[in-house]
Amino acid sequence: MKKLALACALALGLQAPSLAQWKPAGDRIKTEWGEKLDPANVLPEYPRPMMERKEWKNLNGLWDYAIRPCGEAEPKTYDGEILVPFAVESSLSGVGVHLEDSQELWYTRQFEVPAGWKGKRVLLHFGAVDWRAHVWVNNTSVGKHEGGYTPFCFDITDALQKGSNKLTVRVWDPTNNGPQPVGKQANRPQGIWYTAVSGIWQTVWLEPVNENHIASMKITPDIDLNRLRIEARTGEGEWKKGCRLEAEVYDNGKLVASGAAIRGEAIDITIPGEVKLWSPDTPFLYTLKVRLKQNSTETDAVDSYAAMRKFSSKRDANGVMRMQLNNRDLFQFGPLDQGWWPDGLYTAPTDEALIYDIQKTKDFGFNMIRKHVKVEPARWYAHCDRIGIIVWQDMPNGDKMHEWNQRDYFTGADLTRTPQSEAIYFKEWKEIMDYLYSYPCIGVWVPFNEGWGQFKTEETANLTKQYDGTRLVNAASGGNHYTCGDMLDIHSYPGPEPFLYDARRANVIGEYGGIGYVVKGHVWEADRNWGYIRFNTSKEVTDEYVKYAQELKKLALKGFTGAVYTQTSDVEIEVNGLMTYDRKVIKVDEKRIREINLEICNSLK
Incomplete structure (x- = not known):
């Protein structure tokens, strides 16, 4: 076994002692996948299933890292090793430190280009880096990128040399002190705001292509x-x-x-x-x-x-506007899925872990997932395509969220953003739609959530619909409501009790539930946990869930056409998940949950 580990290490260009020295940072709970993680074989799966080539090289693994004040030159010495692609704040990075907005995060490693790639153009891909990245190869600048949720690549051919090559990345990420989308990240986590995610958090890889090659594809079905x-x-x-x-x-x-x-x-x-x-x-x-x-x-x-499929909306025989799949009414029902992990934060420890949440959602009897203010790696959407789960895709909120959240949300008025903030929002939202356009599972675009950074709502909803007319647009899930987009979405906690209805659009309950239950030994913190309501046993939680589901079933027959339950798993001090944060405990009676969920999903068929 030792010889095999050494061979793996050398194949990745790493030293065996480095692999032996790596260990997760901190003492928080971990998933079983994180506990078994092999630093010599990190997320080895092909990262872009929508456009797959045979030849590629994975650059995940141990890199050198350093944290320095903004504006300084590349460090002459680095602080230690970081396991890419886990964010520097995460346990699985092996570092587990917070990056201040006055600091920059540096990465470096050596790599070699396979001999068989001679005569090819070499592309360097990043699945996602949060937020501003500047990349050098052999001390030659090869490109810059801003945006924390979408993939990007640079042609590095002209910067390469024979033998070993040096790759350097510099990242700046102000988290919620900046104008960029951040989702639930916070410099000071509390309540529904979680640990920040900075730097590389998806796979880094090389790919050889001919000069004349396919850079991107757009696939559109018409049933x-x-x-x-x-x-x-x-x-x-x-x-x-x-x-x-x-x-x-x-x-x-x-x-x-x-x-x-x-x-x-x-x-x-x-x-x-x-x-x-x-x-x-x-x-x-x-x-x-x-x-x-x-x-x-x-x-x-x-x-x-x-996939041949169609998302649309249409009035039923009773004049109720319904969401449809393939020209048939369908009640879309699923959990709020935040995509956070106690050990990897934004990054699932393994592909098996990434699949687990999706498959468990399907096992629970849901037919949809609302991906909440986060964008996932491409493989997550491919697994949804294969398993059969509709996705409502949120745009991550941003623009100094904690400053405006309590000031503007309850006024019912749109936020006034700076021109810089507006430009960043529209640029990144279009990039997200471009990135995910060809994945069949995406059924609904959600530009805003609960007034968090909501601005120019009608303009944004119309732009989204014009940019992609093949999906429905949920202009503001639980936010400030305007008569735009394809649906009215209200949030109601804990039970699904609608207080608005729009006869012109599809009506959905974009969030409800939040039934809290602390499972000792499986919580982020021992004594600071919360849910919208709290119970002490799995049976109590299940009974309350079924009670709400019965009410939802009545609402479906009365005119509602979709709903989102909060939530898939616990996240940090939120304990309202169907599973614990470490995914080791299912907190409800799965059989009862599945039965009632299937009834709701099939209620309009």
Whole structure:
């Protein structure tokens, strides 16, 4: 075993003593995946399942790190080692320290480019870095990026040298002292605000491509026309003479349709026969193979997938506006999923852990997840596609949230942001929509939550709908209400007791529940826990949950068409999860919860 560990370490360019010295920081509770984490094999799965190539190199693992005052040059000596891609504040980073807004976080490591990549362009990918990143290769600046939730990459070919190469990253993240989206992060965690997340928090990786390659794809299904549209952008930005894009659609390995286009035109492929529709009950995915050719020579090939599905809203026979999936009424019901981990914070310890929350949501009988003021790695959405879960995707809130939260939320008025803050919001919201556009599971965009940073609501809702007309828009979940978007969303705690109704739009209860229950030995803090209401046993929690669910079932028949229960798991001192924060205890009677949830999800069928 020791020889195997040493071999793994050397293959990653690490020293065996470093691996032996790494250990999680702090003494907080941990998940079973975090307890078993191998620092020599951190999140090894391919990070971009929507556009997969065969060759790539994972750069996750132990890097050197340093924290220095803003504006200083690269440190001559570093402070120690950090396990990438876990944020510096997290336990699994091995560091566990808070980054002040007057400080910058530095990373560095050595890497080699595989010999077989000779003659290729080499792309350096970051899944996500919070918030402002500046990247150097061999002391040559290769690019800068702002935005904490979306992937980015740089072509580093011209900065490479033979043999070992030095990669350096500098990060600045003011958390809630800045104008950028931060979600639930806080410099001083308390209540519903959690530990900050700074720096690299998703996979870092290398990829070889030809100069003429596919840079991104946009996949749009149309079940009314039995058509699948595929659009692509090349790495050069403009399509070269003689370029041709080809796509093939497979059903369980059998070729069922194909198409091609030139000069950057979209490929419209008609699916013959009886189209297999995607839904939570039948999450069927077609396999795609997409190739780029230049003068008949293949210059790129990627594997992908697509689903034939449609999200819309329509009045039912009684004149009630309902959300629909594939032109049929569907009550969308799921938990508020914050995506936090006691050991990794924003980053799940393993892919197995990432899957666990989604699969457990499905096991509970839900058909939807509201991803709350956070954006996940690409693999999370791919797992939702495969397992069959609809996703309501929030935009992470921001703009010095603690300063305006109590001042503006209860006034019913939109916040006035600075021009800088507005520009950052719209830039990052568009990037998030671009990033997630092709994932079939995304059914609803949620630009604002509870008035947190809510501004120019009607303009933002209209922009969102114009940017992506294939999804529904929930303009402000529980926030300041305007007659825009596709639904009215109210929050009601603890029970689902609506106080508003809009006959012109779909009506949903975007948050309710929050039933608290402390499971000793599985809490973030021993004596500072809270829920909207508190009980002392699993049976009491389950009984209260079922009571609320019965009320929700009545509301579904009266005219409501979706609901979100708070929440999937405990998070820090919030103890209102269906599971404990470490995911080691299911806090409810799963059989009873599943039965009533299925009744609600099927109530409009």
